[in-house]
Amino acid sequence: MSNSTLMRTVACAAFAVALAGCEGSNGTNGANGLDGTNGADGAPALVTQTEIGTGTACTFGGLQVDSGTDANRNGALESSEIDSTNYLCEDGFWLQLLHFADVDGNEATALDTVDEFSALVDGFRNDATYGLDTVVVSSGDNVIPGPRWFAAENDTVRTLTGSNEPGHVDHLWMNAFGVVASALGNHELDQGPGEFSDALSTESRNGVVFPGTRFPYLAANVDFSGDADLAQRIGVDGDDARRMGGQVAGSAIVRVRNEFVGLVGAATPQLPNITTTGALTVEGSTTAIEQLAAAIQPQIDALTATGIDKIILLSHMQQISIERALAQALTDVDIIVAGGSNTRMGDSTDTLFPGDAAFAEPYPFSTTDANGGTTLIVNVDGDYKYLGRLVVAFDDAGQIIPGSLDEAVNGAWASTAENVTQAGGLPMEAVVASRDAVQGVIFDQFENVVGHTDVFLEGRRGVVRTQETNLGNLTADSMVAYAENCTELTNVIALKNGGGIRAEIGNAVTTGTTTDLFPPFNDGLNADAGDVSEGHFRGTLRFDNGLVVLDVTGSELKALLEHAVAQTEPGATPGRFPQVGGIAFGFDPALAPGARVTDLWVDTDADNTPDTALFTGGSAQPAASDTFQLVTLNFLANGGDDYPFDMLSAPNRRQIYSGVGFGDPDTAPTGTPDFPVLTACDFGLQSGFSYTGGEQDALAEFFLMNYPDAATPFNVAETAPADDRRIQDLSVINTFIAP
Template structure:
């Protein structure tokens, strides 16, 4: 017997049709007669309108940030996902990332989502390992483009070599001598930065947004770079550019986006927050979340459905005033999935997010991307694999409380001071912690190579020796102390410099005793200081260093480290934290 319809309005007709008469023609005639009677009896007052169920559709927005050219799979680092070990259950960093594993992860994750899109929040390139940087990051852009990325916010490190060089690569143009990556045609996706302006005309220098149809909706992805870019990029790379406030710029675009038919607005910005909680907060409350990303989220127009962030290399899924603010760590170790349920007009009914760890043990490497990485390795092998020194131990870049210096920070500063002393008088060296990008890792029986050292200092900054007064040095050290509950990111110091600092209950930091070469700092005396050119030009807010006199460029930072370790293979054994002490 045919199964009756679940709609009661049709049960009587179907039953009557199935029991009346002995032939199909009889059943049809009966049905037509009954329908005619019902139609004749119906009145406008008694007819019930059929109400269509609201159309709810889900969109998945996958995102990454701060990839920094890490196309090669890496061993675990403190920045990788910290998860229980499969054997011991111990919480520790797991092997994750690498573009071949990322490709597999994206394929599997998107296969389960009918309507999905993939975007990035900047710094896909720049500060990259030699495998990518020696080839001008072209293999990274080619690989990310193959993953189906539709757009990326501009990151500050995308401007390391200047806007024109970024535009060349983004457009797939090759210089006269040819592209570094054979067959490079560009990434196939645009960089977005609504708040990157010509300093004189105020004209936008890059597209502000793209609108893509996803799941039947017109979704606008609107990009912004951190307004603090001048503090973290060498000034010569951003001459003639102005960086406007992120929230103000994105808010002003809302009418234009609506006029272009955008139903769903997504903010993708290279600015974020700091977070001491887990990568996934089921409550989305994230009580430890703080920083500029939070301030921007609070000021951003409610028209934006979600905020995808970057820059701070953190992994979090949080909500600010009920709206998602997410970030996917760094180096391809995580992928964020933000899932929106929308009504027919594109209004967000609910929003959820999860950070998926790109574990190498879970996602087998995609063969096509393995081949791409191997090709890059072959093209750069001669430089990368050059041995430097056989070391007994490595050095960590994280400071060790209660100290403000780290073993690796000390090692880098010592190398620069020793390098400078061979080329002229020098009293001390300072190193910005943000310029130290990886730990110095040592494997038994293997020499540390150029690749290992370049991972630590990937910018090839010039070292600058300058003269500053004791009073200026005191001012510099005082200004870099943390304010309030902000995390301490203190300048790393050579062995010739020692100082103490303290912080009161109301969050005011104060410099204490300072010695140079074992003697108390003399405000009236001149000292010969060594820093990289980024700091020398006022980077990281070190404006005092612009006052330095008698400037001399003495070489490249990576050369200083190579020379120091080659001549002192026991240097890492001798480095101890404690040059900076919080009282």
């Protein structure tokens, strides 16, 4: 059918039934076309057909059929003469894309909502209109070391899953959702490529078989061949995703009705700096988008060369600004499912998940690719709080039809009972049963109380990665106290990354447009409101990194802090952003990276209060050349988040833990003369769930010692950025306030 608009008059005889009032001959008013005496001719009835294009009343184009009476006898129907309009529409290709990502934040939320989430998936997969057009995908970070990950080893859980492999519970859920492919996120590799490979594997215990992942992980810019375990899982690029269970590859295809859709994966090039990649090779750069695009485009081209004209990129770039830039550098990508940034997209018809204040961006975001074609970018917030739903039509050339987008259908569907009712789905039995088992294990941890807080402890991603928070201060102070208890140490300062704090401790309740923050409710637990526990600490300090002490000069400390705030900008949530103890500094995000820290003070008398200026107004003070003992995380000391600890002139690295801690490569020579282990650091208060020298143990013992119960609670409330004093954002405070 051509794109021209064609109107033609259809002969009356061809529409004998519809056009009973065709012009009579010499009849009285032409009634029924019967002959009459001396009657005026009746007005002719006409039918016109108009060819209409895509995105109108017919999504894929078709015919508009108008019927009426040609009262003025000019051989055409005027708008006032039309009695009825019907449409004969062409069939076309519809896609219902269901997507999620980033189940790596609040453990309690993820477990509480996964049943409603599964019901939304069930409802939309069985939708009468779009159910058969469904593709379910993830854009990564489906698993993360922590309570949920390790609960798989418990007998109660493995009785249901048939496995005691960490990660298998999450993958059992994804299998139930019908996921066909996932991008590779950074947290999939947190325990190393070997553990990730095990998380994809089949397993059989207790007479129950776990089939492994029934979908592949995709990353076009990652070479998996260097790792012995993952090399055995490399699939064929462009193969049918439903035949690629337990495999890794760059791309796959999936059949939707009678057509194939291409799926390409992309991982953040920052993988070597933020997780454990081992012998994997990662291509691209987040600062050189063309280079990153060049690593991804060949997989897209290989799919289009086979005739596939609908391409979805599953991308885990951690900052949605990178996906936006990438969209404009690639060609032939129709949809990008972003991941890692927890961008809360939504439209005007969407309902917020309880406790969420607002949607950050519209759903979907529309842009153009390098050739000017339409590319849609979608993302939803994580932890199973939202299921993304994009229903979109494509024309015969495989191009998106923008007019097919409907806000009433598309958007972020919050995992709430009301939305489940609207979707018409039911919670998936396998998901609920295994979730209940995992929660049973974790509830025991939440009933192991180690302290009390009267205030909400701020660890939410958008806050702890952008400003000083009370939870950041607490964890840094616990590191200082733990290190200063070591026999060999006296005065210590602390630096850690906000990205290592994975969740808040407390409850956020939204009423209308107001969100109130409370200490943990602990509903349903054998614990009082405000009690903090093993479960909280396992959830928020998920990685339980080991503590390391290094010698740094004042100038070297400034260089580390410059790195910490170098990526700070509106809308960004960089994991490297610092939380500190015994340190106060000011930075101006409007200045060039590397020259943002203007003022820096440190504690020198072991009271954890900064008292000595190292830099003021950008100028070094005499103490800038002095040496200080800095306690940090082994993850950072080993170069994680690109921290430049390798530039220290005389680091004198000492460990507070023995053996290999999380954050160390498997071959780390800990405990050797190169990295001596400090002695008598543990307070001996028997927190019991973390190893000596782990950050969870430091925080637990700090609470047991200082805030053990409701009679002596932690009560320092979170402050607004204008009132922060350890980390002073000079775009808010204007002038640094010295301690």
